[in-house]
Amino acid sequence: MSPEVRDRALVELGRSEGSADTLALLVRDQDTRRLLLLRAVLDAARAADPAVCPPAEKARLRDDWALLAQADGTVPADRACGSGDGGPGVSSARTRLLYPLTGPWTLTCLRGLDPAERPPAPEDARELRRALAHFSALAAAAAARAGIPFTTELTAHDGVLHLPSFGTLDTGTTGDTVVRAIHARNRITLRRSDAPDVTVFLEHGFGAWSGARCWTAAHALPGLVPGAPPVPLEDLAPYRSIRDDPRHRALSAPTTLDDAERKRWLQAWSGTAAALRSGGGRRVTEARTLLRCLVPLEMPPDAAGPGENDGGCSATRRDAFGALLCSTPPSPVAFAATLVHELQHAKLAALSDLTTLHRAGPEARYFAPWRLDPRPFDGLLQGAYAHLGLADFFQRRALTADPVHRESAWAQHARYRAQVGATLPALVGAPHLTVPGRRFVDAMAAAYEDMAAHPAPRGHTVRAQAYLKAARTLWTRRQAPSAPRLNE
DSSP states (O other): OOHHHHHHHHHHHHTTOOOHHHHHHHHHHHHHHHHHHHHHHHHHHHHSOTTTSOHHHHHHHHHHHHHHHHHHTOOOHHHHTTOSTTOTTOOHHHHHHTSTTHHHHHHHHHHHHOGGGOSOOHHHHHHHHHHHHHHHHHHHHHHHHTTOOEEEEEEEETTEEEETTTEEEEOOOSSEEEEEEEEETTEEEEEETTEEEEEEEEOSSSOEEOSOTTEEEOEEEOOSSTTSOOEEEOSSOSSOSOOSOGGGTTOOOBOOOOHHHHHHHHHHHHTHHHHHHHTOTHHHHHHHHHOOEEEEEOOOTTOOOSSSSOOOOEEEOTTSTTEEEEEOOSSHHHHHHHHHHHHHHHHHHHHHHHSOOBOOOSOOOBOOTTOSSOBOHHHHHHHHHHHHHHHHHHHHHHHHSOHHHHHHHHHHHHHHHHHHHHHHHHHHTOTTBOHHHHHHHHHHHHHHHHGGGSOOOHHHHHHHHHHHHHHHHHHHHHHTTTSOOTTO
16 A cells, blocks of 8 residues: 555544545455465465364365356356456356454364364364364355356255255254255255155345245345445345454354344345435445444343433444444434444454554453543544444534434534543554554544534533533543553
């Protein structure tokens, strides 16, 4: 990345913005990293001790790779003109490999193949075997999307075989079961030795249907705007849960939706583009560019109940760029705010992969008004950046909303802006910032100051400051006497 491009991206992103070129830069870099991870899996498997990756599994990986390479060189006619799920001139195989949930899968494989982990424990060896077998399903799905006829063997784990972008077969068995998959003429026949064949008919772009009761089709929400590709609602796929990540300790588990829950998602989603647009037209472009799938989460047990602020939860994952994990959104405005919040995290994480913003350590010692526990510097930066995006979103919405929704938007803006203001001194004055990091944080500060041109009504500002004072007092009492008040 040239200094000119880097500086422009730093300023744009720091201001909670991002042109089409800047967003494309983040996407290209993340896509490249995902392809490199896949290559690393294949190289690690080839070099692995036979006790870790037996010859039969290595041979299976080679066959899968050959099928995937064939699919990667094939762009169906509907996709060549830009109407397919991969975009103009992008193969189905490449689309599958760049899909967010392939990220956690590749890391699972690499952990299992790491020589430092040998000899593997039985449960680790089993997890690695299943992860490597998943590559067969990935290659088969890519080849089917590309229209390539094939016959291959897949593995159902604990009675479940998942075909990415198509759906899930329930074999009704325990342990691992071999399933022969035969693709021809836009249909896949799934054949087992002790059960009737299941024929699956491929839908255009995403999903597949079958009359068999043991088949559950994958679902997707319509494109965010007309002409946009559908957004997969990933409630079936493996590797969608977050494991061993302390940052997401309080996050609910992924869930499988029933018809009523899918309808609630669709109802909220149908008005999300309009809600995003009310907070600035670029938010729609941002969501369309960065969002590749949604992973439904269970509603937290302490959720407050129906309403725009129902105590739901959401997250993004650095290993699954493009995925947003979220409990059922209660309304289009709440859905839009969640997208703004989480895509801020996604942008900052991707930018941090491109350039080093700071060299602070992991020590948790900073006050953040949205948390009761001290935050490390990186957590403070991530949180302040997400809240800056929300403050901008709700201010723009307040300036254009009808009277019924205006006051609520001003209240949200005032609180988020107050939270950002409480953290900016620690960020701007941090000695850990690199030169790019200082440029980024200075742009954040400039965006914060620009919001003063359109202040919230005084009552909302006073309440926001009272909330901030109470949050600081509570935080200080919880940390005393061990934690100094470092960023007042």
